[in-house]
Amino acid sequence: MTQPDSTSSTVAPNEEAQFLPTDRLQLLIDALIADDRVVIGPTIEQQAIVYEEISSVDDLPRGWTDVQSPGNYRLEKRDDDTYFGYVVGPHSWKQFLFPPLTVVATADRESADTKWSMQAPQEDPLRYAFLGVRACELAAIAVQDRVFLQGPYVDPVYRARRDAAFIVAVNCTQAASTCFCTSMNTGPKCKSGFDLALTEIDGGFLIECGSEAGAVILKSLETDDAGSRHHDLAENAQQQAVEQISKTLDTGGIRDLLLGNLEHPQWEEVANRCLSCTNCTMVCPTCFCSTVTDVADLSGDHVDRKRQWDSCFNIDFSYMNGGVVRNNVKSRYRQWLTHKLASWHDQFGESGCVGCGRCLTWCPPGIDLTEEVAAIRLHDLRVPPEGSSS
């Protein structure tokens, strides 16, 4: 989206929706490349569907799907040849807008006797086009917009990349067992926050336009006007995803529930299973914790201040004055879950969870945060107990 903080700009689908036959999908990628963009899309690497630079429809995971459950992810052949017949993998678009490792500032001097020159260089950002952004991922991008753009300070690294990005969303037509976007009210249908949105149907794609930039690209494609048959097929395909979602998270009063149960024995219980490995925070599309460290070259006269993704599960994360505040797994898991589902509301006015299910899938012991919340809700220790009857 070229205007990330604009309000919903969805065009009513029946007005301008177009149909792009399957054999013309390459035209979309070509148009984005011709628009001087680096196109990032799904591709298979090391038996997972990841997001990397693509240039051809042949790069896409055509005919593959992902089978997911807590602690488990496998690719399987589909019995059709759809391009987007998978759900979400270990990557999210976070890595392109909030890079895992980036230089936020530099310091240089000519020699040890001269003064330092300190800069915060503004990189010329890559003009990305994201192909295949799911509804939960659009929601995740909106969550990170609030973190990096909408507080008293703006992160220039995120700002530059975000402003330049073009988003091609894809509506889910199936769900994984780990999906719970319907509980978080983030999906599975893409409603806003995209430039173009595709729904893969028999013989091609229904394309909706969500921005002026999207309209320009759409115009350059050889699309046909979408007919009622295309709309019906798209609606059925989207409904299929809705019906496949079986996991739920009861979000009723969840902030008060979790912050009112900070001493609940369930934290100790989950700490016995949690490896504190940081996987959940690395795959989470909204986790934003990082650490800036100084990296000097061998001369010592050039220093990069490098920002790297960090995790509240790392012991050093809460290090202060010779001690660690969260010195056990219990306190670190509690920090992650209460931040994500509870205190995020205080900080940013919404949940930090979009229901993508990645933290379930990529957790080695398969910890399911929806079950952890349910366990706390079942034995709500607040006095007087309230909201525990649901």
Place this chain on the structure above:
Amino acid sequence: MSASYPSACVSTNPWLNHSATIARITQETPGVATYDLVIDDESVSVSFHFAPGQFNMIYLPGVGEVAISISGAASSGPSIIHTIREAGNVTRALAELKEGDSVGLRGPFGSSWPIEQCVGKDIILVAGGIGLAPLRPVVYEVLANREQYGNVSLLIGARTAAGLLYGDELETWNQSIDVQRTVDRSTSEWTGHVGVVTVLLERLPIAKPKNTVLMTCGPEVMMWYSIRTALSRGMTDESVWLSLERNMNCAIGMCGHCQLGPQFVCKDGPVFRYDQVASIMKVAGL
């Protein structure tokens, strides 16, 4: 929790450090020194304004940054004053520097003490160790406008007499406000109070608890007991303020390190009204 907005120094790019020269170093106590810093770029220097309680990030290229509260008066001219205790990598490297050397500076960041709410009221300041440094700008403000405030008491605790900060100044302050000191361990030359600072607070007459503001900075356990004492003396949650410390890496609410429950200590704090943090201060490891 006074509203604070990014100053001109940090609004364009919050990651940008400004080069500053160490104009003066004053050795305070063993391991603690005060650094007067002057931002080299004059246009940045004149636009630098802070409120008592706010902090800067001090940067040593190749070593890193550290969050340090400003300990000087708001009217200290181009000098921005920080009292720093050697505690970690950056502060130890700082201790090696001499006058004329340069450092980087970003700021000011964070919330400030509620001085504007203290006009016409009695004030109690409770400081432990290096915690006196973030409170010193309040003292300066009170001394500069002494007639605006009622009874003002400054209660200072330190481990030993040698660890009492700003020794010479305390005598001057004591002519305008009530300054009381105590040490945990007495030494032969010490003739004053011995014991924790909360004992001073327990003995302090609080004539109008509903019309008194308490501000405290020091070890968390010291602040905790000071606040409990204040509340037991009839003061309310809304008139008790404290300055918290957490690992601050970015200072702009983006790195996540300093979170304490819903609060980002760097931008929602470091100064909090007690009711903002009362419930979360009780939970270990939060």
